Amino acid sequence: MDGSSELKKTPLHALNVSLGGRMVPFAGYEMPVQYTAGVMKEHLHTRAAAGLFDVSHMGQVTVRARSGDNADAARALETLVPVDVVGLGEGRQRYALFTNDEGGILDDLMIANRGDHFYVVVNAACKDQDFAYMQAKIGDVCELTLHDDRALVALQGPHAESVLAELWADISSMRFMDVRACDLHDADCIVSRSGYTGEDGFEISIPAALTETVCRRLLDHPDVLPIGLGARDSLRLEAGLCLYGNDIDTSTTPVEGALEWAIQKVRRKGGEREGGFPGASVILDQLENGAARRRVGLRAEGRAPVRASAVLATDPEGEDVVGTVTSGGFGPNVDGPVAMGYVTKAAIAPGTQLYAGVRGKFLPVTVAAMPFVKNTFKR
Amino acid sequence: MLKFTEEHEWLKIEGGVATVGITVHAAEQLGDLVFVELPEVGATFEKGGDAATVESVKAASDVYCPLDGEIVEVNEAITADPSLVNSDPQGAGWFFKLKLANVSDADGLMDEAAYKELVG
Missing domain, CATH: 2.40.30.110 (Aminomethyltransferase beta-barrel domains)
Incomplete structure (x- = not known):
């Protein structure tokens, strides 16, 4: 059966096609596996200069405490992930995992403290399931919104900072995993200094209607090439980063997955907020004794x-x-x-x-x- | 005599021996090759057998034997430098030479005009 008619398109679809993107089905979306340069050149260019990735298929969710106190949202999120959310400072982002009762991994995600709410980015293939799960587990305490009205792009590589600084001078003061609101070419964006290539770089959430304008500005820079999913995969693999569904899934625990670094002391045995997340008994035991x-x-x-x-x-x-x-x-x-x-x-x-x-x-x-x-x- | 298959291979047939490679279209679709595995000289294959493997950054693909025959020579240059297949797929990037079991089998393959129509 040809399912292409059911595939969703990102706000950058027309631009991706015009740039010569070879479009393939991925996680329910029509996505560019490569552009005209090809996987090899796109990969090498990202590590040598800067690459722009359309990752709009990923899920962007805001988590807002119904009480108005962001600490309530932090505590609610901590019931779902084995990481320190309460201690995550305003304007900072952290890698996290949704675990299940057996200690397996439902998804991996990013959590950012935006001051009056949390901003969460989850994998494309899991986003509907993740959203329903969060709604069921913490929907009484938090108002959750899935932002299909925003695109997400990543600008990665050693020249990412200088390129982005031409649009927004303040970018250079950001450290790894800082998150800020910013105005790029009059677009109300959320920028984090992070990515999934092992390179310095930024992930930029942009209102859908303005995405193409911002991306064209970035692509106008001679240092920037558009990069497809093929090179995204080879870049993350060289960086030793997990692909959810391949390297981690419901049958693997964070300890088996060598992701102990994502579980801060405060959530481990003897920590101030020990356990309290799904699968804690399995995961805390494996943290002590190995898997x-x-x-x-x-x-x-x-x-x-x-x-x-x-x-x-x-x-x-x-x-x-x-x-x-x-x-x-x-x-x-x-x-x-x-x-x-x-x-x-x-x-x-x-x-x-x-x-x-x-x-x-x-x-x-x-x-x-x-x-x-x-x-x-x-x- | 130059022939083509639906699996995007070309065969240059001279005196009962076919030099076999992949087409420009196939090389473009595969992208930059990083590894090539060739059959052993003396191996025999039926039409459609897995004669060689090519790998890009992204994926592995089989190269099928286009007709029944025996491998009489392989192009070691492409195992040493797989990028030759991308830069000159219908020349220096040839894969192997196949002694055809029945030369007349080649009659069933496409000529260049038919292949060009296939790939548009």
């Missing part, structure tokens, strides 16, 4: 990319299976194959030699530290 398996990085010895669902074994015959690859491909900046996957506890040490099943052969791979490229966040 039976863990997400690790993998480097292949040869040139053949090792991709998702490849089996990982300790022997070249592939008999002693210890895990599975969840994301993998070619890293243009690494100039070689990079992958991540889950392996049993005994095989998680960097340097561990494993073998990945690729088209009937078992190719040597080595457990490696992530990220595969050094991140350049302005902390």
